[in-house]
Amino acid sequence: MSPRDKILILGASSYVGRPLFDRLGPQRAAATYHQRPLDAAVRFDSLSMDLAEVVKDPSSFSHAVILFADKNPESCAADPAGSRALNVESVCRVLDRLRQWGVTPIFASTEFVFDGSEGRRRETDAIRPVLVYGRQKAEVERRIQESFGRHLILRLGKVFGRQRGDGTLFTKWLDAIERGETIRLATDQIFSPVYIDDVIEAVVRLIDLDLSGIYHVAGGQTASRPEFLEMLLEELRRRGPFEPKVARCSLHGLGLNELWPLDVSLDSRKLVAETGLRLTDVRRVCRDLAADLPEGLTQRR
Numbered sequence: 113m114s115p116r117d118k119i120l121i122l123g124a125s126s127y128v129g130r131p132l133f134d135r136l137g138p139q140r141a142a143a144t145y146h147q148r149p150l151d152a153a154v155r156f157d158s159l160s161m162d163l164a165e166v167v168k169d170p171s172s173f174s175h176a177v178i179l180f181a182d183k184n185p186e187s188c189a190a191d192p193a194g195s196r197a198l199n200v201e202s203v204c205r206v207l208d209r210l211r212q213w214g215v216t217p218i219f220a221s222t223e224f225v226f227d228g229s230e231g232r233r234r235e236t237d238a239i240r241p242v243l244v245y246g247r248q249k250a251e252v253e254r255r256i257q258e259s260f261g262r263h264l265i266l267r268l269g270k271v272f273g274r275q276r277g278d279g280t281l282f283t284k285w286l287d288a289i290e291r292g293e294t295i296r297l298a299t300d301q302i303f304s305p306v307y308i309d310d311v312i313e314a315v316v317r318l319i320d321l322d323l324s325g326i327y328h329v330a331g332g333q334t335a336s337r338p339e340f341l342e343m344l345l346e347e348l349r350r351r352g353p354f355e356p357k358v359a360r361c362s363l364h365g366l367g368l369n370e371l372w373p374l375d376v377s378l379d380s381r382k383l384v385a386e387t388g389l390r391l392t393d394v395r396r397v398c399r400d401l402a403a404d405l406p407e408g409l410t411q412r413r
């Protein structure tokens with residue numbers, strides 16, 4: 113392998129990082145974790161360590177994917193200084209190292225850099241974060257744009273998978289259904305969830321095509337939680353009549369620390385046009401999830 117062909121994954125123990133590291137493999141990627149050890153990865157605490165302590169051969173990396181973060185808007189709002197130390201200050205220290213080494217950063221940003229007043233946002237739309245978490249991500253975005261000629265800022269929509277127990281959109285609902293629990297559903301947020309495999313494919317293609325800039329990485333379907341739940345239920349009902357217990361409320365009625373933006377949907381047409389990525393249909397994932405369920409689940413009430 114020629115110099116600068118490797119990818120550094122910072123936060124490879126994350127939900128996105130694990131499949132990305134699996135996909136690239138230890139030949140092509142080096143990886144870090146913080147508290148959840150990962151085979152072939154090294155421990156890196158961005159709060160207390162210098163990246164130079166763990167990266168001994170910086171000249172072998174073309175890109176570094178920055179995934180580590182506190183991605184929970186609620187905990188960021190509850191501890192703005194603590195979350196800023198991780199999400200902004202420690203990321204900026206890492207960026208300084210990457211710049212010194214000539215490594216291109218790939219930063220995982222969020223749909224929450226927008227204020228939610230309008231949906232299907234494009235990369236050219238002005239950002240206006242209203243949540244602490246969104247402001248932190250926006251600050252890093254600005255820093256990257258000011259300091260790096262080549263960079264990738266990937267604004268991810270809500271990522272979902274189909275691994276039971278992964279705690280993402282549909283699997284969380286299925287777990288609740290299986291336990292006979294009531295699904296609590298905020299009805300008024302509009303978003304465009306993206307399938308984890310599409311996120312991984314997007315990162316790999318953007319690297320391989322040597323692209324630079326901001327990309328929205330979100331799903332092709334934009335809807336509310338009740339609409340997404342209905343897509344799952346339609347697939348479950350193919351196996352028999354089924355009506356789970358659902359408690360509906362407004363997003364702002366959930367008693368969250370901040371008023372979350374209501375329409376955080378993103379438009380990923382730039383990503384699709386430039387990489388040829390085919391976004392996975394949400395209904396296909398729902399169909400697969402339903403097919404994997406044990407017989408009898410939909411009979412339970």
Ligand SMILES: NC(=O)c1ccc[n+]([C@@H]2O[C@H](COP(=O)([O-])OP(=O)(O)OC[C@H]3O[C@@H](n4cnc5c(N)ncnc54)[C@H](OP(=O)(O)O)[C@@H]3O)[C@@H](O)[C@H]2O)c1
Nearest residue numbers: 123125126127128146147148157158180181183220268271
């Ligand atoms: N998942 C989504 O729906 C979504 C949507 C939009 C944007 N994003 C962004 O995408 C990125 C990945 O998200 P994710 O859901 O995969 O994240 P995640 O599963 O919540 O993982 C967070 C990562 O941060 C690491 N970390 C925490 N504290 C650290 C520290 N002090 N030093 C170094 N690493 C530390 C964790 O390491 P250990 O686990 O080893 O402790 C873990 O690898 C994040 O930047 C997030 O903001 C995610």
